[in-house]
Amino acid sequence: MSVKKKIxxxxxxxxxEGETCFPFLYNSKLETYNPATDWIxxxxxxxxxxxxxxxxxxxxxxxxxxxxxHVARFEREFSKTYNFESSLMVNSGSSANLVMxxxxxxxxQWNDGDEIIVSPVGFPTTIAxxxxxxLKPVFVDITYHDLNFDLDHVEAAIHSNTKGVVLSPVLGNxxxxxxxxxxxxxxxxxxxxxxxxxLGSKWNGKHLSDYAEAxxxxxxxAHHITTxxxxxxxxxxxxxxxxxxxxxxxxxxxxxxxSTNLSPIGACGKRxxxxxxxxxxxxxxxxxxxxxGYNLKPLDLQGAIGxxxxxxxxxxxxxxxxxxxxxEAIFIHHLGDRIAIPQEVAQAETSWFGVPIICNEHALKQExxxxxxxxxxxxxxxxxxxxxxxxxxxxxxxxxKFPCANxxxxxxxxxxxxxxxxxxxxxxxxxxxxxxxxxxxxxxxxAQLSP
Ligand SMILES: Cc1ncc(COP(=O)(O)O)c(C=O)c1O
Numbered sequence: 001m002s003v004k005k006k007i008x009x010x011x012x013x014x015x016x017e018g019e020t021c022f023p024f025l026y027n028s029k030l031e032t033y034n035p036a037t038d039w040i041x042x043x044x045x046x047x048x049x050x051x052x053x054x055x056x057x058x059x060x061x062x063x064x065x066x067x068x069x070h071v072a073r074f075e076r077e078f079s080k081t082y083n084f085e086s087s088l089m090v091n092s093g094s095s096a097n098l099v100m101x102x103x104x105x106x107x108x109q110w111n112d113g114d115e116i117i118v119s120p121v122g123f124p125t126t127i128a129x130x131x132x133x134x135l136k137p138v139f140v141d142i143t144y145h146d147l148n149f150d151l152d153h154v155e156a157a158i159h160s161n162t163k164g165v166v167l168s169p170v171l172g173n174x175x176x177x178x179x180x181x182x183x184x185x186x187x188x189x190x191x192x193x194x195x196x197x198x199l200g201s202k203w204n205g206k207h208l209s210d211y212a213e214a215x216x217x218x219x220x221x222a223h224h225i226t227t228x229x230x231x232x233x234x235x236x237x238x239x240x241x242x243x244x245x246x247x248x249x250x251x252x253x254x255x256x257x258x259s260t261n262l263s264p265i266g267a268c269g270k271r272x273x274x275x276x277x278x279x280x281x282x283x284x285x286x287x288x289x290x291x292x293g294y295n296l297k298p299l300d301l302q303g304a305i306g307x308x309x310x311x312x313x314x315x316x317x318x319x320x321x322x323x324x325x326x327x328e329a330i331f332i333h334h335l336g337d338r339i340a341i342p343q344e345v346a347q348a349e350t351s352w353f354g355v356p357i358i359c360n361e362h363a364l365k366q367e368x369x370x371x372x373x374x375x376x377x378x379x380x381x382x383x384x385x386x387x388x389x390x391x392x393x394x395x396x397x398x399x400x401k402f403p404c405a406n407x408x409x410x411x412x413x414x415x416x417x418x419x420x421x422x423x424x425x426x427x428x429x430x431x432x433x434x435x436x437x438x439x440x441x442x443x444x445x446x447a448q449l450s451p
Contacts, residue, residue, distance in 0.1 A: 003061055007053045022052055033424045035376070040425055042354060042378040042416030043222040046316060051305045058304035071303030072258030077310055078232055082199075082207050084215075086241040087234035089303060090248050093196040093218025094125035095296040096231035100192060100214045101129045101166075103233070103244035106291065108190065110135065110163045117157050117165040117189075119149035120405045123383045124393070126168045126194045131396070138162070139388065141402040146342045147356060147382065147412065148175040150404075151183065158187035168194035169201060169208065170382070171353040171414060173344055177203040177211045192216075196231070199224040200317040200351030214240055219302070224316055224351060225309035227302035243291075251293025254286045317351045319419035324352040326426055327417060331357060334433035338364060354414035356382060362410045368436065369413055375432045377415065385409025 001009075014021050030040070045051070058070050067089065075087045090096050104110070112134040118127055120139045130137040140153035147170040154165060165184060169175070184191050193212035195201075201208050209215035214237070217223075219230030233244045242255045253275070256267045265271050266285055275283040328341045340358040344350040359365040369379045384390055385408040388399035399406060415429075 004053050004057050007056050007060075008049060011049055011052065022047075022049075030420050030422055030425060033422070033428075035424075035428050039376040039378060040416070040421070040428065041418070042380055042414070043418055044420075045221045045226045046312060046419050047226075047305075047309075051308045054304040054308050055301040058301045062300050065299060065301075067257075067297045067303065068261075068300045069258045069303075070300045070307065071298055074227075074303040074306035074310070075232070075257070077307055079234060081310055081313065082209060082234065083236075084209065084234040084241075085236045085238045087232050088241050088245045088248060089298050089306070090231045090233065090296040091298045092229050092296075093194075093216060093220060093223070093231040094129070095248065095294075096196075096216035096218070096233045097125055097166075097194055098129040098132060098294070099244040099247040099296065100216050100233045101133045101135065102247045103240050104164065104190060104192060104214060105133050105135065107237075107240050107243055108163065113161075114163045115159075115161045116163060116192075117149075117154055119168065120386045120388050120397070120399070120402050121147060121149075121382065121384075121408050122168045122170070122387070123194075123196070124387055124390070126166060126196075127387055127393070127396075130166065135163070136161075137396060139397050139402060139405075142404045142408075143175075144358070144404045144407060145340065146170065146173060146175065147358075147408065148173070151175060151179050154180070155183045155187075158183070158189060162187060162189050164190040164192055164213075166192045166194055167212070168196070169198045169350075170342070171356050172198040172201045173342060173350040173352070173356075174198070174201060174203055174208055174348050176345060176347075177208065178347070181211050196223060197353040198351065200313060200320075202349040202351075204347045205349075209234065210236075213237065214244075219306065219309075222353075224320070224353070225306070225313055227298070227305045227309065230298050230302045230306065246291050247293045248296040249293065250295055251289045251291045252286065253288040253290040256286070316419045319421075320352050320417050321350070323417035323419070323421045324350075324355050327355045327415065327421075327429060330426060330430045330433060331355070334430070334437050352417050354380065355417050356412060356414045359411045359413075365411050365413055371436045372415070372432065375428075377429060377432060379413050379415055382408050382412045382414060385412075 071089050079087045115136045115138045116130045118137050121142050140149050140157050143150045191212040193215040195215045196218035214235040217232040219227040260267045271285045272282050275288045338360050342356050372379050386405035387393045
């Protein structure tokens with residue numbers, strides 16, 4: 001019997017003995033949802049035993065625990081699925097952004113202080129790596145109806161020091177990519193995609209990443225597919241990914257992965273050679289350091305989980321889209337024009353990360369959020385709102401210059417559209433909203449709806 005089969009049997013045995021094995025898998029699937037006790041979480045791993053078996057098998061049969069054959073396979077399969085030349089797995093989406101920008105800066109020979117356009121609305125580690133790489137973030141305000149950056153403002157911000165734009169589609173929903181591409185082409189600047197919330201989103205039938213020079217992804221459990229922690233940097237430019245790998249792997253020049261690590265000649269085919277100018281001796285390429293780097297490598301078990309998750313990505317995409325439509329209809333039915341929900345434009349096929357709700361006033365957002373939370377339906381701010389309002393980012397620009405961005409923390413929140421949501425979840429959301437509308441006096445207190 002194969003190791004995998006034995007592990008699967010072991011898990012089943014534990015279950016028949018009454019052990020609660022990996023309860024989070026089954027909570028997240030909401031198969032036995034009970035509104036009296038259970039939370040509807042905004043996200044979580046969409047796993048079954050196959051991911052667990054793959055992870056344990058990789059630990060039992062693997063040689064080094066660290067990134068090896070499984071990570072290398074995940075990188076290859078991820079690239080094939082999303083149309084990249086190559087990919088590099090790292091330990092988080094934030095690390096992916098860090099080395100994507102480091103690699104872009106080195107490859108395109110940008111100077112310290114060169115400018116990168118970015119929205120102030122979103123996740124902090126979309127922006128932090130620009131500063132960490134000694135580039136200058138130039139903020140542009142958003143268009144409030146879709147929360148993405150305003151392309152007119154992007155165009156106005158491009159000048160001779162601008163080198164690129166980092167696009168992070170809001171909850172996976174892209175702005176007009178044709179317009180963005182054409183204005184970036186005109187300005188001679190590069191598009192980098194923080195695709196952490198947008199895996200699977202398309203524009204004109206092509207992956208969003210097809211419109212970017214380099215793309216990142218996060219595999220934190222809230223995201224479309226998860227490996228626990230984890231992230232990916234990908235591109236159709238192989239050299240860029242090799243450069244990102246150097247930054248992520250201690251700064252060394254060697255780019256051998258998986259079994260090529262054991263090769264006497266290495267992936268470069270000339271491992272032992274005179275690599276250092278001015279040093280007339282043989283050097284092992286494995287220990288040639290061509291840049292100042294980090295260690296951002298994942299574990300091999302994360303690669304093993306990723307390979308299983310990839311097989312579910314189409315199903316996740318379809319289910320997230322369907323759930324967004326159903327939840328949107330429920331919200332509009334109960335709240336009408338007191339809220340607005342961002343829409344995808346005709347050319348987009350958004351793989352929604354969540355359902356964004358724009359409230360027409362601050363009090364409504366506060367009341368709705370409290371009401372949902374007191375009824376065990378998880379909500380989320382749209383991350384930082386305007387990042388420039390936060391203490392760690394104050395110094396980068398004046399938050400008051402971005403009036404639309406400032407409204408986000410006040411008026412916007414989101415709920416999940418997880419692929420495991422089912423009819424019971426939709427009914428619960430509808431019941432809670434119905435009770436919210438009928439109980440204007442009791443919104444701030446404890447749950448009004450029983451159970
Ligand atoms: C848009 C965006 N970028 C970057 C990240 C960071 O990813 P990670 O948590 O894997 O570091 C997140 C996390 O949720 C995100 O939403």
